[in-house]
Amino acid sequence: MSDLEKFREEARTWLEQNAPESIIGVRFSELDGNWGGRKAEYSNPDMKIWLERMADKGWTAPTWPTEYGGGGLSAQEAKALNQEMAALRIPPALVGFGLTMIGPTLLRFGTEEQKQEHIPRIVRGEIRWCQGYSEPGAGSDLASLQTRAVREGDEFVINGTKVWTSYADKADWIFCLVRTDPDVKKQEGITFLLIDMETTGVSVSPILLISGKSPFCETHFQDVSVPVRNVISEINAGWTVAKALLGHERTMIADTFGASSGRGQKRSRSVMAEHAIRYLGEREGEIADPVFRDEVARNEMDTRAFGLTVQRAKDAAKAGHQPGPESSMFKIYGTEINMRRNELSVRIAGPQALGWDGPGFDEEEIAVTRDWLRSRGNSIEGGTSEVQLNIIAKHVLGLPD
């Protein structure tokens, strides 16, 4: 037996013995994900136990170095672990911006002191992070951001407002872009700063959307003092760090879409095929309606092919390759495929996919509606589709401005 097969077998045994029964097969969407943090609430207390067990092994961040609490696994071992979890229908113990965005960025750009301070707390799910990039006047043109940081001795004093800060009301720390020099080319006066949300002067106001509940917030900074040691990389060199983090964000978004058709699935039929059979009926083991059968098959194939492509990029990332402008290709294709999948789900379910609440719609139907509405934001979050096309044109294809 090869070392990898031995690892796989040991991992499977450990998972079978340690994953609490009540979490097996739980739908792990945004609504019930375990994002950790000081304010975490666990509707199922077993999720907390699961997090602690996985964190003790470092398997919440399987490839991160053991000296910071990570699992120290190779890319192949981490992949085998993921595959075994999927086969056993065990949800991840921890998700969130710590693992997918700021953690990898700190590992690359952070000082030893910063890594020691933050990485173990991310691995253990003790701190939840949010992202302070966008501002009322700086979205696609992010480099125009105006949140001002003025140095006073060993501290920066921050004033300004961030917008669309997802889950700022639930987060403990924010990674933020601030303007430290207004008199140079806009990209050259930006600094990447970590801020504890409990610092005096930080306040958060939720943004209500047409649907009512929303994860978005406005985050205000009024004379907020932040130690200079919280700067990642150099003062005024934040744009490079910001772009590197966006590469991780776009790959993460694409990964979510590429995996979403088959994750946690043990049966031979896909979730989408089950959904279609529920509303359109079954004939000889297949979706009864031939037109929808064709559409479902096409969507499944595209999703699988995309999932494998993203997996290759993830394997390369685990082996030390930093995501570059090609992450924009993943982001845009992932966005398209996820929006198409949600449209298809709604068309299949017909009027039953138009419920938001109340009697007449079961939990699954409400999830179809909400997932569809949520997917509309995919072409905006992490950089709009138009902006991704610009990046691909310029930095991948080398086309002129």
Ligand SMILES: Cc1cc2nc3c(=O)[nH]c(=O)nc-3n(C[C@H](O)[C@H](O)[C@H](O)COP(=O)(O)OP(=O)(O)OC[C@H]3O[C@@H](n4cnc5c(N)ncnc54)[C@H](O)[C@@H]3O)c2cc1C
């Ligand atoms: C679900 C979701 C979650 C988000 N979470 C966060 C978060 O946690 N933290 C955070 O900081 N931000 C977050 N955002 C904000 C997001 O990053 C911005 O909305 C996005 O960058 C676009 O900026 P904007 O909304 O200001 O639109 P604008 O930049 O004003 O764009 C408006 C329109 O103009 C187009 N456009 C703009 N510039 C160009 C160009 N050069 N070429 C062609 N077309 C162009 C855009 O594509 C878009 O269609 C989130 C957004 C969404 C939808």
